[in-house]
Amino acid sequence: MSRKPPAPPSERSAWHVVAPFARYDRSTEYTMLVPTSTIHAKEMGTLTTACGQRSDSWFKFWAEDFPMPGAEPCRDCWHVVRSTPRR
Numbered sequence: 001m002s003r004k005p006p007a008p009p010s011e012r013s014a015w016h017v018v019a020p021f022a023r024y025d026r027s028t029e030y031t032m033l034v035p036t037s038t039i040h041a042k043e044m045g046t047l048t049t050a051c052g053q054r055s056d057s058w059f060k061f062w063a064e065d066f067p068m069p070g071a072e073p074c075r076d077c078w079h080v081v082r083s084t085p086r087r
């Protein structure tokens with residue numbers, strides 16, 4: 001029997017959003033965490049952002065693909081994300 005590697009999640013990029021500053025938006029029925037600063041891209045399982053910054057203490061937006069609407073993306077991260085082929 002041949003074993004296949006785990007299939008990557010389709011239709012999603014490997015990058016999710018992290019941001020040093022965020023706030024909780026309670027204006028809707030569901031409390032949402034929204035970034036209030038430049039957002040950066042981070043790969044699952046790494047400690048640093050695509051632009052090389054430590055993001056341990058930053059807010060993580062696991063469900064958001066980078067870039068996300070309504071937030072200013074880090075230009076360095078964006079460059080890395082755009083030049084990285086999807087897996």
Ligand SMILES: [Zn+2]
Pocket residue numbers: 039040041049050051052074075076077078
């Ligand atoms: Zn960045």
